[in-house]
Amino acid sequence: xxxxxxxxxxxxxxxxxxxxxxxxxxxxxxxxxxxxxxxxxxxxxxxxxxxxxxxxxxxxxxxxxxxxxxxxxxxxxxxxxxxxxxxxxxxxxxxxxxxxxxxxxxxxxxxxxxxxxxxxxxxxxxxxxxxxxxxxxxxxxxxxxxxxxxxxxxxxxxxxxxxxxxxxxxxxxxxxxxxxxxxxxxxxxxxxxxxxxxxxxxxxxxxxxxxxxxxxxxxxxxxxxxxxxxxxxxxxxxxxxxxxxxxxxxxxxxxxxxxxxxxxxxxxxxxxxxxxxxxxxxxxxxxxxxxxxxxxxxxxxxxxxxxxxxxxxxxxxxxxxxxxxxxxxxxxxxxxx
Amino acid sequence: xxxxxxxxxxxxxxxxxxxxxxxxxxxxxxxxxxxxxxxxxxxxxxxxxxxxxxxxxxxxxxxxxxxxxxxxxxxxxxxxxxxxxxxxxxxxxxxxxxxxxxxxxxxxxxxxxxxxxxxxxxxxxxxxxxxxxxxxxxxxxxxxxxxxxxxxxxxxxxxxxxxxxxxxxxxxxxxxxxxxxxxxxxxxxxxxxxxxxxxxxxxxxxxxxxxxxxxxxxxxxxxxxxxxxxxxxxxxxxxxxxxxxxxxxxxxxxxxxxxxxxxxxxxxxxxxxxxxxxxx
Numbered sequence: 001x002x003x004x005x006x007x008x009x010x011x012x013x014x015x016x017x018x019x020x021x022x023x024x025x026x027x028x029x030x031x032x033x034x035x036x037x038x039x040x041x042x043x044x045x046x047x048x049x050x051x052x053x054x055x056x057x058x059x060x061x062x063x064x065x066x067x068x069x070x071x072x073x074x075x076x077x078x079x080x081x082x083x084x085x086x087x088x089x090x091x092x093x094x095x096x097x098x099x100x101x102x103x104x105x106x107x108x109x110x111x112x113x114x115x116x117x118x119x120x121x122x123x124x125x126x127x128x129x130x131x132x133x134x135x136x137x138x139x140x141x142x143x144x145x146x147x148x149x150x151x152x153x154x155x156x157x158x159x160x161x162x163x164x165x166x167x168x169x170x171x172x173x174x175x176x177x178x179x180x181x182x183x184x185x186x187x188x189x190x191x192x193x194x195x196x197x198x199x200x201x202x203x204x205x206x207x208x209x210x211x212x213x214x215x216x217x218x219x220x221x222x223x224x225x226x227x228x229x230x231x232x233x234x235x236x237x238x239x240x241x242x243x244x245x246x247x248x249x250x251x252x253x254x255x256x257x258x259x260x261x262x263x264x265x266x267x268x269x270x271x272x273x274x275x276x277x278x279x280x281x282x283x284x285x286x287x288x289x290x291x292x293x294x295x296x297x298x299x300x301x302x303x304x305x306x307x308x309x310x311x312x313x314x315x316x317x318x319x320x321x322x323x324x325x326x327x328x329x330x331x332x333x334x335x336x337x
Numbered sequence: 338x339x340x341x342x343x344x345x346x347x348x349x350x351x352x353x354x355x356x357x358x359x360x361x362x363x364x365x366x367x368x369x370x371x372x373x374x375x376x377x378x379x380x381x382x383x384x385x386x387x388x389x390x391x392x393x394x395x396x397x398x399x400x401x402x403x404x405x406x407x408x409x410x411x412x413x414x415x416x417x418x419x420x421x422x423x424x425x426x427x428x429x430x431x432x433x434x435x436x437x438x439x440x441x442x443x444x445x446x447x448x449x450x451x452x453x454x455x456x457x458x459x460x461x462x463x464x465x466x467x468x469x470x471x472x473x474x475x476x477x478x479x480x481x482x483x484x485x486x487x488x489x490x491x492x493x494x495x496x497x498x499x500x501x502x503x504x505x506x507x508x509x510x511x512x513x514x515x516x517x518x519x520x521x522x523x524x525x526x527x528x529x530x531x532x533x534x535x536x537x538x539x540x541x542x543x544x545x546x547x548x549x550x551x552x553x554x555x556x557x558x559x560x561x562x563x564x565x566x567x568x569x570x571x572x573x574x575x576x577x578x579x580x581x582x583x584x585x586x587x588x589x590x591x592x593x594x595x596x597x598x599x600x601x602x603x604x605x606x607x608x609x610x611x612x613x614x615x616x617x
Contacts (some may be wrong), residue, residue: 073429092425149425222436225424232419233492234412234440279426282447292593 005283012290015260015298019297023068026301029059036060062196068297070194070202071312074255075265075296076204076289080268081248083273083288084213087220088244089138090227091149095267096252099152100159103261104133105249105256107163107248110170110183119201119257125203127253133159134249174223189260191300205254210289211249216244217281224279262296263316264321271328283334286302338364338399338495340385340415341529345394346400347384354380356551362496362529364490367522369538370531370557372548378531381548382498385529387411388389412440416494419504420487430484433446434460452506459490463517479510488519497521499530503537504594516543535563539590545573547571560590567590 024036035052039060042048082095096102107128112122137152137159144151167187174180213220219240222230231237255262273287296313299320303311340362348354354377362368372380385396387404395402403411415439437459438452448456460466463483464470468476473484482502489497500530502518519541521528521565532538536561538545545563549571551590555562575595580588 087426089423218442218447219439219444221428221432222439224426224428225433225436226422228388229417229419230439231388231408232412232417234409235438236408273469274426281430 005277009283009286009290011286012294015130015213015296016290016297018184019294019301020068020072023297024060024300026062026305027064029055031056031059031064040142065299066194066199067197069199070191070258072293073199073202073206073301074191074259074262075269075292075294077209077255077292078262078266079250079269079273079292079295080210080213080290081251083284084220084244084248085266085268086270087224088241089152089247090224092271093149093267094156095264095270096211096248097160097261097263097266098220098305099138099156100133101130101249101252102256102261102266103160103163105130105169105253106187106261107133107170108167108253109257110167110187111123113183113186114170114174114179118178119198122255123201123205123257126257127250129163130249130253130256131246133163134245168300178311185312186260186315187314188312189262189317190303190310190312191259192304192310194258202254202258205250209251209254212243212247214285216240217285220244220281220285221279224281233274248269260314262317264325265292265296268321271325275328338527340496341393342385342394342532343397344385345381345396346392347380348392349380349389350488354551355384355548356552357394358553360546360553360556361382361393364495364540365522366524366574367519367528367542368530368546369542370529370546370548371535371538371563371571372531376473376548377551378548379500382500382529382531385499386415386417391442395440409440412494414494415498416489418482418491418497418499418502419540420500420502421478421482421485423474426615427472430460430465430468430473430476431456431472434488434491434508435485437488440492455479455493456491457488459482461571463487474575477510479506479513482506482510482514483517486521486579490521494526496527499528501531501533503535510566511537514554535559535568535592536590538563563590564591565595 021033021036022175025031025033035056038048039052039057043051071327078096085096085099086092095145105126108125109122109129111129112125117125137155140158141148141152142157144155171180171183194316219235221237222233223237223240225233268269269292270288273284274292275281276291277287294315299316302315303313303316342360343357343398344357344592346353346355358381369578370381370582372378378388384391387406387408391404396404396480398414403414405514435448436457442452457466457469460469465480465483465487465488468480468484473481476484486502486565495498499518505513506514515537518528518530522543532544542559544556545559547554547562547567554567554570563578565576565578575597577593579591579593581591582590
C-alpha cells in the first residue's frame with residue numbers, strides 16, 4: 001500500500017471521529033461539548049464529580065449513542081457490501097439495492113414484523129430472503145446472453161420490484177392500526193427508534209461479514225478481472241463467490257432489519273471511495289468502511305436536524321445520492337471505464 | 338517437465354469440438370497452434386487450463402493427471418495470457434502483475450514484499466518497469482499485452498498458454514510481443530499459443546500443430562510441416578510458400594496467397610470499371 005493511501009485513510013478516520021463527536025453535541029436537546037467530554041470521561045475514570053443533570057446522560061447514552069452507532073454500522077455495512085458486490089460481479093453498477101438484496105431482505109423483515117417475530121427472527125428472515133433475492137438475480141443474469149453488465153442490473157431491477165410488490169402485499173393485509181405503521185415507518189428507513197439491543201444484534205453479523213471480506217480483499221481484486229481469468233490465476237471462484245455473496249447479503253440483511261431500506265449508499269460510496277484511493281480493494285475496502293460510516297452518520301444528523309419534523313433517512317439518502325451519482329456519471333470522474 | 342495430452346476430447350455440452358487428440362509439450366518449446374476460426378483452438382486451451390471439463394482423455398503433467406487439481410495447483414504450473422481485454426476497474430499496472438502471485442498467496446492473505454519484488458522483476462524482464470505506476474486501462478494495447486505476459490511470469494509457471502496473444506495489436510507491437518514470447522522458450526518454459534498467421538509460426542516457434550476439424554492434421558518443425566497443401570486444407574485458400582533471405586542471410590519462409598497480383602498491376606479497363614477508366 002502506498003504511503004499516500006495511508007495518509008488518506010488516517011484523514012478519513014479523523015473525519016469519522018469529528019462527525020462522531022459532533023453528532024453527540026448536535027440535536028434538539030443541547031449538550032455542550034465540555035459537558036459531553038466530562039460525561040464520557042466519567043464512564044471511564046471514577047471520581048469525576050457529577051455536574052450534569054441525569055437527562056444529559058440519558059440523552060447521550062440511551063438516545064444519541066445507539067443512533068450514532070447504528071448510522072455508522074449501517075453506512076459501513078452497505079458501502080462495504082456494495083464495493084464487494086461490484087468487484088465480485090465485475091460490475092461497477094451494482095449495489096445491495098440494485099441486486100435486489102435490500103428488497104429481498106426488506107420483504108423478509110416485513111414478513112417477520114407481520115408475524116411478530118423476535119428481533120433475531122426478523123433478522124434471520126431478512127437474511128434468508130435477501131439471499132434468495134440475490135441468488136435469483138444472479139441466476140437469471142447468467143441465462144441472459146447479452147451484455148453481462150446490463151443483464152445483472154436488469155435482473156436485479158426485476159427481482160427488486162418483485163419483492164417490493166410482495167412488501168406492498170404484506171402492508172395491504174397488515175393490521176392498519178398496529179403492524180402497518182410499524183412496517184411503513186421502518187421501510188422508509190429510520191434510525192430514530194434504534195435501541196442498544198438492536199445494535200448488538202446487528203453488530204455481530206455486520207462485523208463477521210466485514211472481517212471475512214476484509215481478509216478476502218486481495219482476492220476481490222483478482223475476481224474483478226473476470227471469473228475465468230481469476231480461476232486461471234489460481235482462485236477457486238465458485239467457493240469465493242459463495243463466500244462473498246453470503247457475507248454481503250448477511251451485512252445487508254442486518255442493516256435492513258435495524259434501519260429499513262436505505263438506498264444509494266451502497267452504490268455511491270464505493271464509487272466515491274474509488275475516486276479517492278483507486279480500485280485496489282486492499283485500500284478500497286477500508287476506505288468504503290470509513291467513508292460509508294461517516295456519510296450515513298452525517299446524513300442521519302441532517303435527517304434529525306434539518307426540519308422541525310424528522311425526515312426519513314431513506315428519503316434523504318436518495319435525495320443526496322441520486323444527484324451525486326448523476327454528477328459522477330456525467331463528469332466521468334468515476335473510478336471505472 | 339513434460340505436459341502430455343492423451344486422447345483428449347473437448348467441447349461444450351454434448352457437442353464435441355476436439356476429438357481425441359494426443360500431443361506432448363516439453364520445456365523450452367514454443368508451439369504454435371494453427372487452425373481456422375472455430376476449429377477449437379480456444380476450446381482446447383481452455384480444457385487444458387481446466388476452465389472447461391474435458392469429454393474424455395487425460396492432461397498429464399509428468400505423468401500425473403491435472404484435471405482433478407485445484408485452480409491454485411494448476412495455476413502454479415500453467416500460466417495463461419488471455420486475449421487483450423479491458424477490465425472495468427482502472428488498476429495500477431503493478432497491481433495487475435501482482436495478481437499473478439495469487440496462486441502462491443494463502444487464502445486470507447495479501448501479497449507480501451517478496452511478491453512485490455517478484456512482480457517488479459517480471460516487469461523488468463519485459464523492459465516495462467517504467468509502467469509500474471501507470472493505470473492499466475490507460476496504457477496502449479501493446480503495453481497491456483506485455484503487462485499480461487509479466488503477470489504470467491510473476492506466476493512462475495512451467496507452461497505458458499496464450500490465446501492469440503497478438504490479435505488486435507498493430508504490426509510493431511505484434512513483433513515486440515512475439516520476440517518476448519520467443520525468449521520465454523529460452524527460460525526453460527514451454528509455450529503453447531494459438532495463432533492466426535502461419536508466418537508467426539515460421540518466425541517464432543520451434544514446433545507447429547495444425548488443427549483441422551477437431552483432429553491434429555500434422556505437427557512438427559514449422560519449415561517442414563507448413564506446406565501450401567496443408568494450409569489449403571486448413572483455411573480453404575491457395576497459398577504459395579516462398580523462401581527468402583534476410584540481410585543476415587538466413588532463410589525465412591513467407592506465405593503469399595496464390596494468384597495474387599500486386600495491387601498496382603491491375604489494369605483498369607473500361608469493361609469493368611468505366612467510371613475509373615477515364616481517370617486512368
